[in-house]
Amino acid sequence: MTRSTIELTPTVEDRRIARHAAAAIVLTVAEAAIPLPLPGVKPGLANIVTLVVLARWGWREAVWVSLLRVFAGSLLLGQFLAPGFFLSLSGAIASLLVLGLAMHLPKRWFGPVSHSILAAFAHIGAQLVVARVWLVPHDGVFYLVPVFAAAAVLFGVVNGLVAGRLLQELAIEEAATGSAERESECVVKPPN
Amino acid sequence: MIRIPADWRALLRPGDWLVIAAGLVLCVYSGIGFWTAGAPDGVIVRAGGKVFAEADLSRARRIEVPGPLGTTLVEIEPGRARVAADPGPRQYCVRQGWLDRAGAVAICAPNQVSLILTGRGADYDSLNY
Incomplete structure (x- = not known):
């Protein structure tokens, strides 16, 4: 066999992104097993990972993790390029854009819960637009807006709290072990 | 809490x-x-193509509408309206029952009477049968 002339050396950052994306994909697949009363209302547990990555490693990595999760998650669930895939992709892109803005809100006042709720609203907003324009070209889709909005608040708060708790415990763990032992290879930590 | x-x-x-x-x-x-977008707020009754009566749907009342065959009885209740009685042979407009969405129409063609609910955000502009 000819030796490949192309050698890809994953950087520390690549490994970190892959690890976080893997966690997000696991949550996506696990969530798909939960029976839900209404199509489109999902807890979006994978977004917890996005929120944690956003707070710890910045927006660029959150984008990588979130989009990798959408692509790999849909491949695993057999949804790739199906309507559901485009709905999650549009939702993910919109939430990432909103998160990019929301992360600059004063940290003293706005925490992961705010980020989570705002992202959830961006998510349903983009999905509704895609659904209205492409999948259900009728204003009837808007009949479900109040339900989606309620779900966005509820799951936004829950996901935000879980992300906040994880961040808190990661910070405690880091403080206890001096420098982050578990993530010792990640030397370049963005200043907070 | x-x-x-x-x-x-x-x-x-x-x-x-x-x-x-x-x-x-x-x-x-x-x-x-x-x-609440589909909720009606008023009713227009037409006879022979002309507006016979306009009413809001806030209180119950009955309107008697004269036509070529006789009298069509329109019944209004808060939030809904119907044709209660009509001299027409097939009774389509009576059997339609209560109308409670903006834009809903009941037409008693033989007696030339029609009933339409008005309101913000009607589901449709008109209906053809």
Whole structure:
């Protein structure tokens, strides 16, 4: 066999992104097993990972993790390029854009819960637009807006709290072990 | 009110409460906006193509509409209206029952009487049979 002339050396950052994306994909697949009363209302547990990555490693990595999760998650669930895939992709892109803005809100006042709720609203907003324009070209889709909005608040708060708790415990763990032992290879930590 | 344990509550910063409140307001607002849009607010009764009566749907009343075959009886109740009786042979407009969506129409063609509910956000402009 000819030796490949192309050698890809994953950087520390690549490994970190892959690890976080893997966690997000696991949550996506696990969530798909939960029976839900209404199509489109999902807890979006994978977004917890996005929120944690956003707070710890910045927006660029959150984008990588979130989009990798959408692509790999849909491949695993057999949804790739199906309507559901485009709905999650549009939702993910919109939430990432909103998160990019929301992360600059004063940290003293706005925490992961705010980020989570705002992202959830961006998510349903983009999905509704895609659904209205492409999948259900009728204003009837808007009949479900109040339900989606309620779900966005509820799951936004829950996901935000879980992300906040994880961040808190990661910070405690880091403080206890001096420098982050578990993530010792990640030397370049963005200043907070 | 749901009791949140203190260690979880500590994760909520002041602005977070604000965002939660804004989210809930949006829920209620969209609920009002999207779920009451089809509610009718008035009724127009036509006879022989001309407007015979216009009424709001706030209180119950009955309107007797004369036509070529006889009298069509329109009944109005808060939020809905129907043709209660009609001299027409097939009774289509009577059997349609109560109309309660904006834009809904009952037409008693033989007696040349029609009933239409008006309102914001009607589902359709007109109906053809």
